[in-house]
Amino acid sequence: MKSVLLSVLFLIMASSNSSAAFLASVEFLGFSDDGGYAALEQYWIADGSGFPGAEIVVMSIAENSIIKRFNTTWSEEMMFIDGVEIFYKNSMNPARTILQERAHPYLDSLEISFVNEGVHCICHPLTDTGAEPESVSFATWMGSLMYNGPEYKLTILNRKEIPESPPDWLSMFDTPVLLEVLITDSNGNTVMHLHDNSPQPGYEYVSNYRIRDVFVYSDSLVTIILNTTEPGFEGPDGMFRMVTGVIGH
Numbered sequence: 001m002k003s004v005l006l007s008v009l010f011l012i013m014a015s016s017n018s019s020a021a022f023l024a025s026v027e028f029l030g031f032s033d034d035g036g037y038a039a040l041e042q043y044w045i046a047d048g049s050g051f052p053g054a055e056i057v058v059m060s061i062a063e064n065s066i067i068k069r070f071n072t073t074w075s076e077e078m079m080f081i082d083g084v085e086i087f088y089k090n091s092m093n094p095a096r097t098i099l100q101e102r103a104h105p106y107l108d109s110l111e112i113s114f115v116n117e118g119v120h121c122i123c124h125p126l127t128d129t130g131a132e133p134e135s136v137s138f139a140t141w142m143g144s145l146m147y148n149g150p151e152y153k154l155t156i157l158n159r160k161e162i163p164e165s166p167p168d169w170l171s172m173f174d175t176p177v178l179l180e181v182l183i184t185d186s187n188g189n190t191v192m193h194l195h196d197n198s199p200q201p202g203y204e205y206v207s208n209y210r211i212r213d214v215f216v217y218s219d220s221l222v223t224i225i226l227n228t229t230e231p232g233f234e235g236p237d238g239m240f241r242m243v244t245g246v247i248g249h
Contacts, residue, residue: 022047023238025090031217033111038223040242043096047234052088054096056103061221061244070103118217133210140216155182173231174207192245220247
């Protein structure tokens with residue numbers, strides 16, 4: 001029975017856009033010039049197969065919704081050149097190159113650019129072991145000598161929720177969670193509150209979220225990048241999710 005479950009898991013993971021990475025790398029691609037949109041890129045090398053993969057997600061800031069998702073996953077046929085197997089690393093990921101060529105005309109049409117990164121308030125990669133994973137304070141005036149704005153506290157909650165009709169292989173991993181994001185000001189007033197009422201497409205089986213980056217544009221437009229832990233072929237994979245919102249709404 002266990003071998004059957006492993007076979008099913010392999011097929012599911014092989015067909016999933018987010019299953020390939022045991023530890024993805026991430027790049028924030030910036031806000032649009034008008035602040036209406038933001039984009040995130042992540043790329044990885046699959047554990048086990050060694051297949052390279054990449055994804056770019058474009059989101060509406062105010063609606064915290066994905067408006068466009070680009071993804072590329074290479075197949076076994078693309079892993080050989082003249083009969084010689086190629087072993088890729090994230091730093092030489094061909095799927096990422098293909099994805100950028102496909103996505104950049106769309107990003108350019110929205111005027112999404114690194115120039116519009118905004119203020120990078122927080123950066124807590126996984127190697128920052130001293131950082132609180134689910135709570136952090138930040139200010140929108142980081143690096144400014146002329147403006148001292150308010151300070152905020154960002155808190156995320158991982159609410160465990162067993163999905164309806166869960167697949168058999170899910171029992172081999174931790175219970176999935178629903179995400180809740182809360183930002184309060186220095187007086188404890190809630191200035192932004194986002195929460196998943198149900199599993200979101202692409203993040204149905206995430207078992208943990210951790211705060212990685214906070215970017216703020218025009219003092220109130222917020223992009224939060226979260227580390228995620230997801231089921232993978234050889235154990236939990238490390239991917240990313242971006243959530244967005246407007247402080248004060």
